[in-house]
Each structure stands twice: as structure tokens, then as C-alpha cells.
Amino acid sequence: MPDVPAGEWLLRATVPEGAFTLAVEADDVTAAAEHAAFAERCRPLLLHSVGDDPDEAEWLQAELASQLGTMRKAVRASGLGYLGALAGTHDGDPALILLAIAATPLAFPDGIDPASLLASVLRGQHPGAAVEEFDTAEGTGVGIRRCEALSLPPNGTDGSAPSIEAGISQAMVPFPQAGLLGTVTGFCFTPAHIDLATVFTATIAHHMTVRRPL
Numbered sequence: 732m733p734d735v736p737a738g739e740w741l742l743r744a745t746v747p748e749g750a751f752t753l754a755v756e757a758d759d760v761t762a763a764a765e766h767a768a769f770a771e772r773c774r775p776l777l778l779h780s781v782g783d784d785p786d787e788a789e790w791l792q793a794e795l796a797s798q799l800g801t802m803r804k805a806v807r808a809s810g811l812g813y814l815g816a817l818a819g820t821h822d823g824d825p826a827l828i829l830l831a832i833a834a835t836p837l838a839f840p841d842g843i844d845p846a847s848l849l850a851s852v853l854r855g856q857h858p859g860a861a862v863e864e865f866d867t868a869e870g871t872g873v874g875i876r877r878c879e880a881l882s883l884p885p886n887g888t889d890g891s892a893p894s895i896e897a898g899i900s901q902a903m904v905p906f907p908q909a910g911l912l913g914t915v916t917g918f919c920f921t922p923a924h925i926d927l928a929t930v931f932t933a934t935i936a937h938h939m940t941v942r943r944p945l
Contacts, residue, residue, distance in 0.1 A: 733746060733752075733812065733813040733832065735812025735834045736812065736834075737812075737834035737835075737909070737941075738910075738911075739909075740834075740909040740941045740942065740943060740944075741942055741944055742832070742911065742913050742940075742941055743940050744915070744935050744939045745935065746813070746815055746832075746935060747931060747934075749817065750815040750817050751768075751772065751815055751816045751817070752813070752814070753765050753769075753803070753815060753816060754814075755811050755813070762800065762803060763796075763800065766796040766797075766799045766800050766803075769795075769796070769799060769816050770795040770796040770799070771792065773792070773795060773818045773825075774788060774792055776819070776820070776825065777791040777795070791825065795825070798827055798920045799827065799829065801920075802829040802897070802918050802920060805881055805918060806829060806831045810833045810834060811831055811833050812834060814829070814830070814832075815831075816829050817830065817931065819927075822923075826924045827924075828918070828919050828924065828927060828928050828931060829917070829918040830915065830916070830917055830918075830931060830932075830935070831915070831916040831918070832913070832915050832916075833914045833916075834912070834914075835911065835912045836910055836911060837910065837911060838910050839905055839907045839910075844871075845870075845907055846870070846905060849903060849905060850863075850864055853873060853875050857875060857877050859877075860875050860876065861874075861875065861876040861877070862874070862875045865902075865933060865936075865937070867904050867937045867938075867939065868937060868938055868939070869904060869906065869939065869940055869941075870904070870905070872902055872903060872904040872905075872936050872937070874901065874903070874932070874936075875900075875901050876898070876899070876901075876925055876929060878896045878897065878922045878925075879896070879897055879899055880894045880895070880896060880897075881894060881895055881897040895920070895921075897918065898919040898920075898924060898925030898928060899916065899917070899919075899925075899928075900917040900925055900928040900929040900932045901914060901916045901932060902929075902932040902935070902936030902937075903936070904936050904939050909941045913936070915932045915935045915936045915939070917931050917932040
């Protein structure tokens with residue numbers, strides 16, 4: 732149950748059992764070691780998905796670590812308080828979800844419903860994205876799902892950087908009493924897994940609370 736410090740408050744969230752916690756401020760060497768450790772932990776899953784072929788599992792293990800590194804760079808942002816990874820299967824294929832939790836100072840105008848305001852802003856910022864409100868333990872949150880082009884490391888002799896369409900699911904919960912916005916982001920390497928990412932982001936956001944440090 733990570734606590735994310737935010738000024739005079741703490742944002743409290745419960746992450747899924749089995750989530751692999753990553754160091755938020757890790758340097759490249761530490762991060763690479765974490766990604767390799769996570770991929771090694773996923774080896775039984777990968778072996779099962781390829782019919783116990785050790786060579787194919789080894790390739791998938793290296794690919795999983797590489798994907799995690801790319802995704803980690805994409806979600807790195809100020810205010811990030813928790814970073815973790817989950818792996819499983821979705822429709823028979825290995826699925827990787829990177830989870831990030833952040834608490835951002837945000838003042839909400841008096842007399843205006845925070846969730847409705849937030850939903851309106853998100854629809855303006857991301858035309859065509861799926862935006863919806865949902866109930867949480869602390870009131871009403873807002874979820875958004877979208878696809879976004881993600882640049883991969885350059886390859887080839889020309890130094891060009893290929894890109895892919897990644898899936899991003901975010902669940903945001905306003906806490907007007909604390910002047911905070913709690914955000915859970917689920918990042919998946921393929922839009923086909925965005926529904927799975929949304930299950931995790933919505934569940935975590937539903938139970939988020941804020942409290943003052945003891």
C-alpha cells in the first residue's frame with residue numbers, strides 16, 4: 732500500500748497483489764537491473780505461453796525487459812510517487828502493464844463539481860479519447876483511455892526512431908479538501924491490452940484516499 736507524499740497530505744493507494752515495484756528515481760543501470768529481474772520473474776508465464784520452448788521464452792524475456800524500459804521512459808514525470816509493473820496473459824497473449832501513481836497539487840473552484848470540470852478539460856485536451864466519470868470511495872473520479880504514438884530507441888544506420896501506438900488508461904480522482912489530484916496511469920505496449928490496463932487503474936483509483944501524515 733504505497734503512500735505518495737503531497738505537501739501536507741499523503742495519497743494512499745492499494746496496488747494489486749503481485750505488482751513488481753520499481754524505484755522511481757532509479758538511474759539507467761539500476762533500472763536495467765530491475766527490468767531484468769522482473770522479466771526473470773515472468774519466465775514461468777512466458778514458458779507456458781510458448782509451449783515450454785526455452786529459446787522462445789528467452790527471447791520473450793529479453794523483449795519484455797526492453798518493453799518495460801521503453802514504457803518507463805514514457806511515463807516518467809514529475810510528481811510520480813509509485814511505479815510498478817504487472818505481467819499476465821490477455822486473450823492468450825503475454826501482456827505487460829506499467830502502473831504509475833502520482834499526486835498533483837490542484838485547486839478546484841468553489842461551486843463547480845470537480846469531476847465534471849476535469850472531464851470537460853480532458854475532452855478538450857484529447858478529442859476522440861474515451862472519457863467517463865465513475866464512483867470512488869471519496870466521490871467521483873474521471874477515467875480516460877487513449878492511444879498515443881511512442882518513439883522507440885533509434886535503430887539502423889540512419890539513426891531513425893520507429894514509433895508504435897501504445898495504450899494509455901488513466902483514472903483521476905480530485906480531492907478538493909486537500910487541493911490534490913490523484914492519478915493512476917496504466918501504460919500498455921499495445922492498445923489491444925488497454926481494457927486490461929483500465930481494470931487496474933479504475934480499481935486502484937476507486938480505493939484511493941488522502942490523509943494527513945501522523
